[in-house]
Amino acid sequence: MSEELHLPLNSGKNELYSALLPQLEALLAAESDLIANLANMAAVLKEAFGFLWVGFYLVREDQLLLGPFQGPVACTRIGFGKGVCGKAWETGQTQVVPDVEAFPGHIACSSASRSEIVVPLYAKGKVVAVLDVDSEKVGHFDTTDQQYLEKMVSLISFPG
Template sequence: MYDFQPETGLDTAERYRQLVDAADALTADEPDAVANMANVAALIREFVPDLNWAGFYRVGEAKSGGRELVLGPFVGRPACIRIPIGAGVCGVAAQSGETQLVEDVHAFPGHIACDAASRSELVVPVVREGEVIAVIDLDSPSPARFSPADAEGLEQLAALLSNRI
């Protein structure tokens, strides 16, 4: 049985350090990418407060050819299944290879609303050998929920997962 839970009263940096340690423990010897993404999505939900969605979009083949983001394992309400590269917060992160920290999703040009309750979003690309292979997406019902410390912690998680998903 796994029982990974953060200690109470942690600052953001320590909470993410513990999240990365838990993710490392769960994914170190598991070669299946889907299993690893599923467990990490569940860990994120345990470790990061005030979320209404946490999960992955993988870079995959578009139905009409080319590449797009395809929904991966997540926790939360049903979500958009396919997102064009460059569209919405996730697509911009995938195209640019840069973290997107959005205080107000309604002010983000081209935002794709999968859950109307989402108010802020943090999306971090997972990069392997210089190529974005996925993004980690966190949504919150609170405006300006995410800080640069959240972005840094999630970037450390993405770096750990780059060869495990």
């Protein structure tokens, strides 16, 4: 794949994800560096969907540390079980939050964020990072986003 996305015009969310998945797979397969692949995945999702914020937090000892992202300045460190990202790390399950204001312990890195989805990434059976996606719209994320984002993060290979 070239470093250019081919996005179907006037398509729904399902069609857009379906078109992106093979392009992202080809892009990631051509590169072995973890940080480069995380950066490109964040850029692909931001460009395709125009989300407020797309990025990764990497597990570093007892915290999530900010990794590659696209969007406004973000929180740098998040504790285990704290906020939506920390909850995804703690439970090992995707968190779909229709209204961040209603999520107990939500960490407001950006006051513009209204809904969020966080998908854990695994290596050797444990969570090693999370993909965090924020939207300015309440109720933006659903099972379609969850299904495709989980497929997309499964394409990431962690060294070691």
